[in-house]
Amino acid sequence: MFINFFFDLKQASLPVSLKEYLMLMEAMNKRVVDSFNVNDFYYLSRSALVKDERYLDKFDRVFGHSFKGLENPEGETTKEIPEEWLKLMGQKYLTDEEKKMIESLGGWDKLMETLKQRLEEQKKRHQGGSKWIGTGGTSPFGAYGYNPEGIRIGQKEGKNKKAVKVWDKREFSNLDGDVELGTRNIKIALRRLRKFAREGAETELDLDNTIKSTAHKGYIDVKMMPERRNKIKVLLFFDVGGSMDAHVKICEELFSAARTEFKHMEYFYYHNCLYDAVWKDNNRRYNDNIKTWDVLHTYPSDYKVIFVGDAEMSPYEITYPGGSVEFWNEESGETWLTRMLNVYENAIWLNPIPERYWDRIASTSIIKQIFSDRMFPLTIEGIDQAMRELNK
Amino acid sequence: MKFEGTSSYIATEDLKVAVNAAITLERPIIVKGEPGTGKTMLAHEVAKSLDAEIITWHIKSTTKAQQGLYEYDAVTRLRDSQLGDEKVKDIKNYISKGKLWNAFESDKRPVLLIDEIDKADIEFPNDLLLELDKMEFFVYETGETIRAQNRPIVIITSNNEKELPDAFLRRCFFHYIKFPDPNTMEEIVEVHYPDIKKDLIQEAFKIFYDIREVPGIKKKPSTSELIDWLKLLMTDDVDAKILREKDPKKLIPPLHGALLKNEQDVHLFERLAFISRRENENVE
Numbered sequence: 001m002f003i004n005f006f007f008d009l010k011q012a013s014l015p016v017s018l019k020e021y022l023m024l025m026e027a028m029n030k031r032v033v034d035s036f037n038v039n040d041f042y043y044l045s046r047s048a049l050v051k052d053e054r055y056l057d058k059f060d061r062v063f064g065h066s067f068k069g070l071e072n073p074e075g076e077t078t079k080e081i082p083e084e085w086l087k088l089m090g091q092k093y094l095t096d097e098e099k100k101m102i103e104s105l106g107g108w109d110k111l112m113e114t115l116k117q118r119l120e121e122q123k124k125r126h127q128g129g130s131k132w133i134g135t136g137g138t139s140p141f142g143a144y145g146y147n148p149e150g151i152r153i154g155q156k157e158g159k160n161k162k163a164v165k166v167w168d169k170r171e172f173s174n175l176d177g178d179v180e181l182g183t184r185n186i187k188i189a190l191r192r193l194r195k196f197a198r199e200g201a202e203t204e205l206d207l208d209n210t211i212k213s214t215a216h217k218g219y220i221d222v223k224m225m226p227e228r229r230n231k232i233k234v235l236l237f238f239d240v241g242g243s244m245d246a247h248v249k250i251c252e253e254l255f256s257a258a259r260t261e262f263k264h265m266e267y268f269y270y271h272n273c274l275y276d277a278v279w280k281d282n283n284r285r286y287n288d289n290i291k292t293w294d295v296l297h298t299y300p301s302d303y304k305v306i307f308v309g310d311a312e313m314s315p316y317e318i319t320y321p322g323g324s325v326e327f328w329n330e331e332s333g334e335t336w337l338t339r340m341l342n343v344y345e346n347a348i349w350l351n352p353i354p355e356r357y358w359d360r361i362a363s364t365s366i367i368k369q370i371f372s373d374r375m376f377p378l379t380i381e382g383i384d385q386a387m388r389e390l391n392k
Numbered sequence: 393m394k395f396e397g398t399s400s401y402i403a404t405e406d407l408k409v410a411v412n413a414a415i416t417l418e419r420p421i422i423v424k425g426e427p428g429t430g431k432t433m434l435a436h437e438v439a440k441s442l443d444a445e446i447i448t449w450h451i452k453s454t455t456k457a458q459q460g461l462y463e464y465d466a467v468t469r470l471r472d473s474q475l476g477d478e479k480v481k482d483i484k485n486y487i488s489k490g491k492l493w494n495a496f497e498s499d500k501r502p503v504l505l506i507d508e509i510d511k512a513d514i515e516f517p518n519d520l521l522l523e524l525d526k527m528e529f530f531v532y533e534t535g536e537t538i539r540a541q542n543r544p545i546v547i548i549t550s551n552n553e554k555e556l557p558d559a560f561l562r563r564c565f566f567h568y569i570k571f572p573d574p575n576t577m578e579e580i581v582e583v584h585y586p587d588i589k590k591d592l593i594q595e596a597f598k599i600f601y602d603i604r605e606v607p608g609i610k611k612k613p614s615t616s617e618l619i620d621w622l623k624l625l626m627t628d629d630v631d632a633k634i635l636r637e638k639d640p641k642k643l644i645p646p647l648h649g650a651l652l653k654n655e656q657d658v659h660l661f662e663r664l665a666f667i668s669r670r671e672n673e674n675v676e
Contacts (some may be wrong), residue, residue: 015558017562019562019563021436023417023419025567025582026417027413027416027417030416032409032412032413032416032417033409033412040405040409041404043405043406043409043410044410044413045404047409047410047413047565047566047567048413048565048566050562050566051556051558051561051562051566052561053420053424053568056568200411207466207467211470214470217592217641218471234537260555310471361633
């Protein structure tokens, strides 16, 4: 019965595996929760299938979609709410005046009947107004209040939380990997790019080797080894100015995250496309720039290259010599980018513009082609994929 | 065996389901969440409510998976051998048990807390994969296999500093403790200070959630900080009226040091207070 739900999750590209599904089945089998309670099932399946808060929101959406028919707020309410309880709540919260009004309508039984009738008549969700069960006004049911997401009687704040379907609240929406970006999250994404190695000064005691050597020689012979370090080396190229102004914040975050994450990192700025020079200080870009050839010659090919830019420009700026909007470039941007890619095998492009617009921008498609499709959106998800690509 | 929350710990419905699933299926549970939402507390409370022993393994950046199983003290043995100590003949004398071994040996089902697993090296969880799955490991030095007599309830906390490997996650239940809403928060405060004044709570909550909403704040105050702040307010006997103070000159809440923990945030808050003061004056 839950197979469909499982495939829905797969389809929504949530990383769920058979092992987790079986774990959920085992839990259901052992009656961890009462299987007739949808909320408990939701909690259980969430805990068994989702392993990262980034996916919680997506999970909520799929759950809501898959089990849509399971809980019909309008249809079930008449059955769900015990009359006794309604009465009790009513007596607790109604004023004497209101109670008299109830009497004038024919007492509790009559009132409940009318309520049921109204609920059945009312096919659509209803917000505000006075005819149907809503808030305040002329309807005799005004005192109870009707929540558009379910039923809430008595308006005691938040005590009957069950009224609103939990997953419909989508409380985790801002934890979705496609949405939120912060330095902390970027750092975590960047950590994919790690390659540990022991290099440099020998500062740690190599115990195993010491023992071996001591046993071999018959006297204590201390052996040392270098510390384990991340030896990944990165070159970052940032597009600045013009259309990139809108993305300054996210670039700053990426920059600060990268700086703490990579010990060997160099960064450069360019505008729109890579030409014969880059610079490190935006105030002195015309006086103090660095020839791109120098960059290519200075940093060995085991550096990983990350370009950050929106790739949004006139196609001429890439394909033709002299296409740059700022100065006369002897060679086209394409030539320079290809040169760069020939030296550095591991290179990717991060684009702050959402992926769905890429195809509509000619220059973006060209650059994507030059990078043989190694362009990723500047989201946690995208950085994650990009780092995997760089690790290949 | 079922966990229902304790008199000193408010567990939400979803947390209870997750913990009970982990207990019943004998699988580890990973607990994540903002700092100060009671991740570590959870393990202690589960142990308390189930009347089980708690074994805590704090993870540091230098912690190795092997240390949780056992350590073989080769250096001492080497020294003893040179001194001609009799102990040296039995290798068992030089094996010190780790937390996992302790947990496996326990007669009654214990709670094993692996605290802040993300602090360790990125490969750390992978090294514990089999040990946590099968609840057994092999001691090479003595050739014996240590098997859990009672599979411990394993609670793992993470602050999200490193991503955990998929293979590891697949074997665990997962729960993300979200920041408590005002209602839950009220219950939590009530557990800690049963005799606090209602109006004080209300005003304090308002300020607390307002501060959390301030855009650009570096470190949002958490539950534990609220609890501390309330304690200060109570010991200083601050009146609810002072908190309600709308006098723009006193916009910074009293004893704010308990809530705002770095100077940038305090500056930011002062600046905001200054701006709103100016706006108020303009209105007048």
